[in-house]
Amino acid sequence: MRARGHGAARRWAAVGVLIAALLALPAVIRTLPASDADVPAAELRARALASESLGFSGYAVSAGSLALPITDQLSSVADLFSDRTTMRVWWRGATDNRVDVVTPAGETGTHTGSGATWTWEYESATATRAAANPLELPAPPDLLPSSLGRRLLSEASADELSRLGARRVAGRDALGLRLSPAAEAASVSRVDVWVDAETGLPLQVEVVEKGAARAAMDTRFLDLDLAVPAPEVTAFTPPPSARIREGREAEVVLEAGRRIRPVELPAELAGLPRRRLDGVPSGIGLYGSGVTLLAVAPVPHGLANGLRSALSQSPDAVVDELGTRVAAGPVALMVVEPPNRGPYVLTGTVTLDALAAAATQLPDLVGGP
Amino acid sequence: MIVVELRKMFRRPRTWATIGVLNALPVLVALLLVLTDLAPRAGEGPPFLSAVLRNGALYPLAALAIVLPLFLPIAVAVVAGDSIAGEAQAGTLRYLLARPAGRTRLLVAKLVAVLAFVVVTVVVVAGVGYVLGSTLFDAQPVGGTSVSGTSLTSAELTGRTVLAIGYVAVSMLGVAAFALFFSTLTDSPLGATMGALAVLVASSLLFTLDAASPIAPYLPTRYWLAFVDLFRDPIQWRDITRGLALQGVYVGVLLAAAWANFTTKDVTS
Incomplete structure (x- = not known):
């Protein structure tokens, strides 16, 4: 009986060690140190802004907590800033890219080419073609860390920028860059942009409002591949069974503007x-x-x-x-x-x-x- | 011993009755869709169900999606929960252990029998779905459209469907492992089944809570729907590989716990 008791203890101890090792594994991976680099804030900003033509593919998640009180016509815009949005991206350049918003049972893909954009909605089997327009409503591609980071840094002045340390994002070393708006009217306390140490690509963006401890908007890559994707991945040809329509949203916005x-x-x-x-x-x-x-x-x-x-x-x-x-x-x-x-x-x-x-x-x- | 357990499993009328009942819901849904011509609206209902009226070749996937959240795990939990506890309740466990094969081999044999049940059940559901899809709906012989809007050839659609069937089967292994572990803890098959189902209900509930998002990647039901990713173009392997790895971890840990408990347990019935 005593021998069986010892056997049971050894077996359960082995199981306990296995469970403890598995539970500790994610925490150990998270604490892997990131290597920092002595790059001045202004130079890091310049490298981030120059990354637009860099080809890559990846998987990104944005999480917003902005409950915008706007009307039903713009619910898709409100959802972008209040929900969790999961995206796959293939980027060959600013005028040749594809961003898919992935949901558990479907997806909405935005294929941007020179002069026009195709949007594919699986659930309704609809392909929508829209001409490029200087005034556009916010869309999922705008929430990519790379696009949002460049946009927010584009008009930052040198005295608004400071360096943070480094962290691991999407398995890569990312250098921190903090933008603290100087304007007294600003509601944003700070924007932290984590920039890939090797390429300058923004990998994570956190927007924090004044008086808040947590980010109101956090978008980051979870996976990143720096190989340039093939052109056939970003191209789009509507499938035979698709309903084709022309996008009018931008025209509606412009028409509303003309009536002001x-x-x-x-x-x-x-x-x-x-x-x-x-x-x-x-x-x-x-x-x-x-x-x-x-x-x-x-x-x-x-x-x-x-x-x-x-x-x-x-x-x-x-x-x-x-x-x-x-x-x-x-x-x-x-x-x-x-x-x-x-x-x-x-x-x-x-x-x-x-x-x-x-x-x-x-x-x-x-x-x- | 494995052959004995497999034979025992598939000679039981209740095994086939369970599989038959499991297929009743997809059959009913297919008949209702044909009679009413009312598919769920886009983005609603189980994955692929809104598309089956356009392409019946997707009905095997829709059938799996229909039974995946509840009926399939219940069936697997009932069978796996019965594996050890059922023998104990019937008073046959001590006779099984009187053979020189040993407890570990008995556990492995029970596990293999449960795995075989999972595979056969998933294949039968998909097979019934194929028959329904090709006879009741307009199947597109040239292939179909991927979730990403690209065209898939018939061969690609078939290959990805086979992968999806395999993935759903693997997704059920975690349920089987929970039920098998609980089955070594109790002499009541019902208790073991209910224990496994309680874990699944808790997992499904937690997955819907934002507050539980830090633990979401470790919930056993987290990646069940990732078989849809096989029909994106390019295939999104991220959640599929994570789902396979997570099921592997649950199966490994729970079998180790089942082994630790069962090999030193006092068997009196």
Whole structure:
């Protein structure tokens, strides 16, 4: 009986050691040290911006916690920033790439070529062709760490940048680069971009709002292969059984922009200077730079009423004589409607205080110039 | 001993009754689809089911997807949970162990019999699905469309379907290992089956919770649906290899625990 007891103890001890080793394995892999390199912040930014033509393929995941209070027509945009999005990417260049959003039972693939984009939706067996347009709604390819990292770093000034250490991302050494916006109106506290030490490709991007400890948006590669993918992988020919249609979303946005009533907007709002971007309708005012941006648009009463109703349902909504405003993470929205005047919508990566200050500076408003 | 256990398994009427009942749901779903011509809307229902009205060649996959979340694991848990505990409850376990073969060999023989049941069950479900798909729906003899929108030849579709059948079978091994381990702990087959099902229900529940995302990659049901990745173009091997490795780990650990328990257990019945 004693011999059997010893045998049982030895057997269970062996099983215990096996389980402990398996449980410890992920933690051991995670703690593998990353090798840092003495690269100045400005140089690391330059290397990241120069990585657009680098060919690669990979698997990336973005996780957002921005519950944007917007209408049903833009639910796909809201989902991008509030959900977990899993993507496969094959990148041969800015005008030759493919990004598939993968779901458990389907996928939506975006094939970007020179001049046009094909979007394939498996669930509805639909292939949509859209011409390239300077003004586009946010799409899954914009959430790739490589694309988002370059976009956020593109307008950063040298005094906003600092170096972090290094970490392992997608099995590669990544050098940390921190962007801390200088503008007082900024709602973003910092953007941490982890850049591949060898190629300069951004591998992970974390966006943290002021006063928050956790990232409002975190996108990272989980797998990365630096071989240039074959052209037939990024090309797309609609299958015979597919329904083909033309994409009109960009035209809808442009048409809405053309219908905006002409208003002379000030040269500066909330301390942010006005700027011009290609493709943006002239009725929309854009202010700021880098990751601190503010957009102002005079809108029809119907749109303003719907948006105000959506905003006021948020428990964090602020309603006062200036209007209704709410922040969803670092993104703030406000509907301003003075008596007997047309309404405005203000939105951007600015604080609620900055939105309130901007509202008082708009033309035709009580208290404005 | 393995041959004896296999023979015992497949000579039992209840084994075939279980497989038959398991196929009832895909048959019912196929008949309803044909009679009503109402497939689930895109993105809803089990994978591939919304596409079977366009291509019946996908019905074997839809049939597997229909039984995969619940009915297939129940069937596997019932059979594996019965393997040791059923002998103990019937009072035949001590007679089996009186043979000179030893407990480890008996455990291996029971495991092989359960594995054979899993493979046969999955193949039969896929086979019934093929017959239903090719007789009730319009099957496309030239192949089909991948999830990524590229065209697949008939040979590619067949090859990937065979791989999917194999993957689903492997995905069930973790269930079998849980039930087999619990079967060595108790003399009640029902208790062993319910224990394995409790693990699966807990795993499925945790998988839906964002708060459980740090442990999600280790949940036994995490990669069950990854067989869909075989129909993307290029094939997405990431979750498939992880699913195979995870099942391997569960089977290895649970069999080791079953062996540690069973080889030193006092058998009185």
